[in-house]
Amino acid sequence: MTPNGLHHDFVIRVAAAGKHAICEKPMAVNAKEGQEMVDACKKANVKLLVGYRMHFEPKTLEVIRMRQNGEFGKIRFFQGQCGFTIGDPTQWRLNKKLAGGGSMMDIGIYAINGSRYMTGEEPIWVTAQETKTDTVKFKEGVDETIQFQFGFPSGAVASCLSTYNMNNLDRFFLDGEKGFAEMQPSTGYGPIKGRTHLGELNQPVTTHQTVQMDEMCEIIFNNKKPVVPVNGEEGVKDLKIIDAIYLAVKTGKKVEVSV
Secondary structure, three states, X not given: OOOHHHHHHHHHHHHHOOOOEEEOOOOOOOHHHHHHHHHHHHHOOOOEEXXXXXXXXXXXXXXXXXXXXXXXXXXXXXXXXXXXXXXXXXXXXXXXXXXXXXXXXXXXXXXXXXXXXXHOOOOOXXXXXXXXXXXXXXXXXXXXXXXXXXXXXXXXEEEEEEEOXXXXXXXEEEEEOOOEEEXXXXXXXXXXXXXXXXXXXXXXXXXXXXXXXXXXXXXXXXXXXXXXXXXXXXXXXXXXXXXXXXHHHHHOOOEEOOX
């Protein structure tokens, strides 16, 4: 896995060579770099895909289908909890230059992206609060724990947590007027488990990366349109929200966002 801080230059070099690019998420360390990657690939007439493996996971797609079909009714609330206790303090994920931040860049992005595909909306405002208990491991610019909240055009709201200092956090919850969906684990590499107001989700268990690569090949070679985009523009949207979260942490203010 290539550190986040290297994605920008590597993708631009790949585009200059006339090759399609598949980039892990987050696709860059900020929205400006992400947009430069999108522009470079467009100029070279190559595709840029981002490693959003959950966009192809069967249980996740079933919840999205149910929401699109109105089975939850009007969406009111989303909760995303993403975190684990990180180990080696010398690893690149705790290096501001290489990672672009801390837990938000690695695990928090799942809740950001999940809030968007679970609600079917884009946030219009962000608030956020940071908690740091270990300033040795989590140096300046490397976030340990951030709680963040979104507001959506419909009036729905989201409350999320991203952390490198708590275990057992891999859960999504979606609440609507007519029903709910709960996924736990919601994004981990193992089997995704979930239930709705109608009962357990029983879609087949898949190896996420295998399905992701098969689907990305279809996108590249046959222009297949996935249910949820995995293109560079999708990656930039998440980066704009991450930029807004960091700004909200820094200023303590509600930050308007447009993706």
